[in-house]
Amino acid sequence: MIQTTWCLVFLSLSTQSTSTAAAGRCAPHERDALLAFRASFTDGKYLSSWRGEDCCQWNGVHCSNLTRRVVELRIRSLRVANSSIGFRGGQMNSSLLGLQHLRSLDLSYNDFNGMPVPEFIGGLTNLRYLYLSYSNFGGRVPPQLGNLSRLLYLDLGFSNVNTYYASVSDIHSDDLTWLSRLTKLHYLDLTKVNLSTVVDWAHVVNKLPSLVTLKMRLCRLQNSIPLPVHINLTSLQYLDLGEAHLGKLANLDYLDLSDNSLTVLVQERWVPPFKVTKAALRAYSRRIGKLAALKNLNLSWNHVSGVMPDSVGKLHSLESLDLSQNQLSGEIPASLSDLTSLAHLNLSYNCLTGKIPSGNQLQTLNDQASIYIGNPGLCGPPLTNSCSKVNLTPSAPLESREFSDSVSFFLAMCCGYVVGLWTVFCLYLFKKDWRVVSLSFSDLLYDWIYVQVALSWAYLRGKHE
Numbered sequence: 001m002i003q004t005t006w007c008l009v010f011l012s013l014s015t016q017s018t019s020t021a022a023a024g025r026c027a028p029h030e031r032d033a034l035l036a037f038r039a040s041f042t043d044g045k046y047l048s049s050w051r052g053e054d055c056c057q058w059n060g061v062h063c064s065n066l067t068r069r070v071v072e073l074r075i076r077s078l079r080v081a082n083s084s085i086g087f088r089g090g091q092m093n094s095s096l097l098g099l100q101h102l103r104s105l106d107l108s109y110n111d112f113n114g115m116p117v118p119e120f121i122g123g124l125t126n127l128r129y130l131y132l133s134y135s136n137f138g139g140r141v142p143p144q145l146g147n148l149s150r151l152l153y154l155d156l157g158f159s160n161v162n163t164y165y166a167s168v169s170d171i172h173s174d175d176l177t178w179l180s181r182l183t184k185l186h187y188l189d190l191t192k193v194n195l196s197t198v199v200d201w202a203h204v205v206n207k208l209p210s211l212v213t214l215k216m217r218l219c220r221l222q223n224s225i226p227l228p229v230h231i232n233l234t235s236l237q238y239l240d241l242g243e244a245h246l247g248k249l250a251n252l253d254y255l256d257l258s259d260n261s262l263t264v265l266v267q268e269r270w271v272p273p274f275k276v277t278k279a280a281l282r283a284y285s286r287r288i289g290k291l292a293a294l295k296n297l298n299l300s301w302n303h304v305s306g307v308m309p310d311s312v313g314k315l316h317s318l319e320s321l322d323l324s325q326n327q328l329s330g331e332i333p334a335s336l337s338d339l340t341s342l343a344h345l346n347l348s349y350n351c352l353t354g355k356i357p358s359g360n361q362l363q364t365l366n367d368q369a370s371i372y373i374g375n376p377g378l379c380g381p382p383l384t385n386s387c388s389k390v391n392l393t394p395s396a397p398l399e400s401r402e403f404s405d406s407v408s409f410f411l412a413m414c415c416g417y418v419v420g421l422w423t424v425f426c427l428y429l430f431k432k433d434w435r436v437v438s439l440s441f442s443d444l445l446y447d448w449i450y451v452q453v454a455l456s457w458a459y460l461r462g463k464h465e
Contacts, residue, residue: 025053025054025055025056025068026054026055026056026061026063026068026069026070027068027069027070029098030055030069030070030098030099031053031055032095032098033095033096033097033098033099034050034055034058034061034070034095034096034099035050036093036095037092037093037095037096038050039093040087040092040093040095041085041087042087043085046078046085047059047060047075047078055070056068056070060073060074060075060076061073061074062074064101064443065439066439066440066443067101069099069101070099070101070102071101071102071103071104072102072103072104072106073096073099073102073104073105073106074104074106075106075107075110076106076107076108076109076110076131077109077110078110085110085111085112085113087115091115091118092112092115092118092120094118094120094123096120096121096124097120097123097124099124100124100125100126101126102124102126102127103126103127103128103129103447104127104128104129104130104131105121105124105127105129105130105131106129106131107131107132107135108131108132108133108134108135108155109133109134109135110134110135110136111135111136112135112136112137113136114136114137114138114139114170115137115138115139116137116138116139116140116142117132117137117139117141117142117145117156117171118142119142119144120144121142121144121145121148122142122143122144122145122146122147122148123144123147124148125147125148125149125150126150127148127150127151128150128151128152128153128447128451129151129152129153129450129454130145130148130151130153130154130155131153131155132155132156133155133156133157133158133189134157134158137156137170137171138170138171139170139171139172140171140172140173140174141156141171141172141173141193143175143177143178144178145178145179145182146177146178146179146180146181146182147181148182149181149182149183149184150184151182151184151185152184152185152186152187152447152451153185153186153187153451153454153455154182154185154187154188154189155187155189156171156189156190156191156193157189157190157191157192157193157215158191158192171192171193171194172193172194172195172196172197173193173194173195173198174197174198175198176195176198176200176201176204176205177204179204179205179207179208180204180207180208182208183207183208183209183210184210185208185210185211186210186211186212186213186235186451186455187211187212187213187451187454187455187458188205188208188211188213188214188215189213189215189458190215190216190219191215191216191217191218191219191240192217192218192219193219194219194220195216195219195220195221196219196220196221198221201216201221205233206232206233207232208232208233209232209233209234209235210235211233211235211236212235212236212237212238212455213236213237213238213455213458214233214236214238214239214240215238215240216240216241217240217241221241238458293317294315294317294318295317295318295319295320295341296318296319296320297315297318297320297321297322298320298322299322299323299326300322300323300324300325300326300346301324301325301326303326303327304323304326304327304328305326305327305328305329306328306329306330307328307329307330307331308323308328308330308332308333308336309333310333310335311335312333312335312336312339313333313334313335313336313337313338313339314335315339316338316339316340316341317341318339318341318342319341319342319343319344320342320343320344320345321339321342321344321345321346322344322345322346323346323347323350324346324347324348324349324350324374325348325349325350326349326350327350327351328347328350328351328352329350329351329352329353330352330353330354331352331353331354331355332347332352332354332356332357332378333357334357336357336359336362337357337358337359337360337361337362338359339361340360340361341361342361342362342365343365344365345362345365345371346371347371347372347375348370348371348372348373348374348375349373349374349375350374350375351375351377352372352375352377352378353375353377353378354377354378354379355378355379355380355387356372356378356379356380356381356382356383358380358381368382369382369383
């Protein structure tokens, strides 16, 4: 019985090894598709390293460890001796449509000499990442890109390398309706794509609830922006609308960007050319004192940190100020008492310290004690804490643990690790379905980690551009 069992195990392992060896090479039709794409170049120097039977070993080609299908294609920086890339027939070969499992396509940092973005890319419906930046594409952005419903990352920024510092790019779009179908998009860079004739771009972008990073610098956006009634960009963390001609929003009265993780880059000397009477923001700018007409400022329930600037005292029209549920520290500026129009104030649940400033207007506010609740470091009226009493409570030292307890803990942890590792190994060995599911989950986890790293890198790169 034991010999029979071991024979079955041996046969199973042999079968799995044979299957793995057979699946070690890429699919023949995908290899043919890549070779057809290479043959479409007018210059045979490009992709000359694509040789051999296994296309998974070629430069820039990455395959799934499970299926051996091509999932990533990086064809970037192909420029040779500063010459542009040419294709037979003047168009990029659509043979890449044979790569139906492709998740990432990178054509960035090339010189396609003003050639339009290929429409067939919209047929690669499994794409998650599409990099087309710095490739000297021109013409109209194809609406077929809207078919990429699984896309997470789209980079069309600075497509024309030769006119990096020009105000207008050769690539343009007259209608962004297709963009609203990319509801899973996390990263969107349209930098220097000419959108001067697109009126409803804000409404289109508002239909991307998963968007984390949005770059639309130098897009020649319309001076008059018809903003949507309900903002749906709840995931947005980075916004770049540089050179968007926002200076003509002279009638802007209400600005609400609250309850998001938005990072707004503002010039230190920038003075808003519009009058805002209500603002619900994510961060407290030290230049906010320039908003002389501001009547309502709400920064509650955010992660605002640091000290309150003295410039808050320059908001002479301010009637309501809510900075509650944040991480503000330091003392309350004495200039707060200069707000003679203030009728509502809420500084509760922060880390403020020191004496509460006094003033005629501050004494007239209702329920004064609740204004400062949740700030144990504050003292003075209307609180009962006296500023003459300094409450110093030394922190209790941590109790040292017994050596035997530590040894027992680490022994138990090591035993659990060994048992768990062998359990997983045995399950993978005898349960093929579980192994397939686990590897598929690993691919999904890789996608998620890739998106997070790509977004973080793009954010850091954007801050230094």
